[in-house]
Amino acid sequence: MKFTIQRDRLVQSVQDVMKAVTSRTTIPILTGIKIAATAEGVTLTGSDSDISIESFIPKEVAGDEIVEIRQTGAIVLQAKFFSEIVKKLPTDTVEIEVLGSLQTVIRSGKSEFNLNGLDAEEYPHLPQIEENNKFHIATDLLKAMIRQTHFAVSTSETRPILTGVNWKIENEELTCIATDSHRLALRKAKIETENHENYNVVIPGKSLNELSKIIDDSHELIDIVITENQILFKAKHLLFFSRLLEGNYPDTSRLIPNESKTEVTVNTKEFLQAIDRASLLAREGRNNVVKLSTFDEGTIEISSNTPEIGKVVEEIQSQSIDGEELKISFSAKYMMDALKAFEGTDIKVSFTGAMRPFVIRPLHDETILQLILPVRTY
């Protein structure tokens, strides 16, 4: 293998595939990045066996030569060193050449690295996925859907299925649901499918988090292919594979209350900042719980009391409070996570009494909701 490549392109691709590489792997070759040069360009691959990322650098983009292939071939280089090296090379182009016995030379200006490579033949093959059942979604919408749900997955391995996000596709609509059994995040969107098939899968929260770090905020469509145990995201020059979680995701639809006894409409940012301050003293304690009380004339009070440190009272003016008077306690962290998922200015919080889950929605938008279970404090 021997080729010359534009350094910036190489650095970007290496950074992308590095998202899948971990040093905590039991398969030594996965600490490396696979580099393969064909007549078409250079492909980099990184994998931790749960997630695999493949980034392709074409020979030419819009008449601009990116890679000059002298000899095709493949090698695996230690990801940690290779990524550091390419970042720090002195000139705009890099030459990479595999000599005999896996020795790989990286040249740039008057800098020459000689790395011990690993045999690319021993690198695991990426899953073969038949692309019959594709659907499409705009990249920025996908990113938003991940951001608005993945934070609510469980971090505990007690029920492994809850560490994933449930993706359901029915009637050309994608619904993403995450819950750790104390709160739930749900986001829906219309998508384009090729064959109206239905799916119900669970994607590891960590995979979606890494994916959202790589994809950009563009309107370009990303292709998604689901198989029995894998999901593949196909963007331009980028393949992102994740395994799916095995098992049945709980039916969460009956958790969401249909009625409410108190409805509060409030500015998202003011509400978020008041809760942030009200929880400042409570964070130290065991619970990080704040109390919300409604008063006449649309006044809401958020408070917390940590006797050894002090207490906080925050008052905010809501747009409206309808229904019964209410006192309720909940986790400030869950509330802040939920509020950060909303993009609009105003939200409606629907309560069904102090002991029942409550639901937060934007004012005129049915595609997103956040549900939180209250905490019993009195």
Add this chain to the structure above:
Amino acid sequence: MKFTIQRDRLVQSVQDVMKAVTSRTTIPILTGIKIAATAEGVTLTGSDSDISIESFIPKEVAGDEIVEIRQTGAIVLQAKFFSEIVKKLPTDTVEIEVLGSLQTVIRSGKSEFNLNGLDAEEYPHLPQIEENNKFHIATDLLKAMIRQTHFAVSTSETRPILTGVNWKIENEELTCIATDSHRLALRKAKIETENHENYNVVIPGKSLNELSKIIDDSHELIDIVITENQILFKAKHLLFFSRLLEGNYPDTSRLIPNESKTEVTVNTKEFLQAIDRASLLAREGRNNVVKLSTFDEGTIEISSNTPEIGKVVEEIQSQSIDGEELKISFSAKYMMDALKAFEGTDIKVSFTGAMRPFVIRPLHDETILQLILPVRTY
């Protein structure tokens, strides 16, 4: 105590005095910030008993009212909570009031905090320093002198005196020296003194590091007062006290060679980047050592070899190489630390053989030098 204060000013002062506060203290009251209101304004104090910082907020600056004092007094509030609270308060002004039994109310807009305070009478008094023997130095010069020396202090407590920077004042010249016995950094500057007295003290490296984080890059003079066991830096509205280290600092003057056998003149940035790359593979290993070899026609080679990972060869073109041919090995980290201390474009490295300390100086500047002991590798 009761006063209203501009939030931005309070936040800035709290951040400054926080630099001295640590949660790892055996004196509980030092986890707090002392707040004292007098007719002139508000004084904040933070201390870890090694370093103490006092920040004064005057009642009025250039006709602009900063603080409105309603009632003088003092209180100590938990630094961790107080600093978080003032940062997040909703409006531009903050009211702080001490009620009975040390209860302190912080009000801002519709936000009200009630903190359990501590008795300001129990807060340790700052050292009383007689200001007979002051000298002055421009703030930005002081900052540069700290930056160019403090990194070379020892991090090991084997010889505690080496964890400090030696400050000598003789003939209206300040010399700062730091060494960990493997390398040495020296910086000199002319200063203004009031009474031509000489000093020889050792200031903890940590104190100087914290000081340089607080002071700005201005040309304004900073006053310095040295006593038997304390040093005081006086900037506008800021007092910074540090204890001095006890003991005699070794005489380092005879470490610095007067002659040299090989002199290399080279561009600082090119040299630094080549050493950075050459050490990329060596960092993992036990030593992080690179080898420098001189060749004909001004060529310098920097190389390292870590058999299990690979090797690097970097070639740079020097302005000149005078004297004997040389092969020498040294710590890449020490060399990079030293090179980062130089502001100019070119440096001269003076070697006295492969086993002797070598000295790095800017081309036309006698006020700074860095010395490094080589590593024996062959």
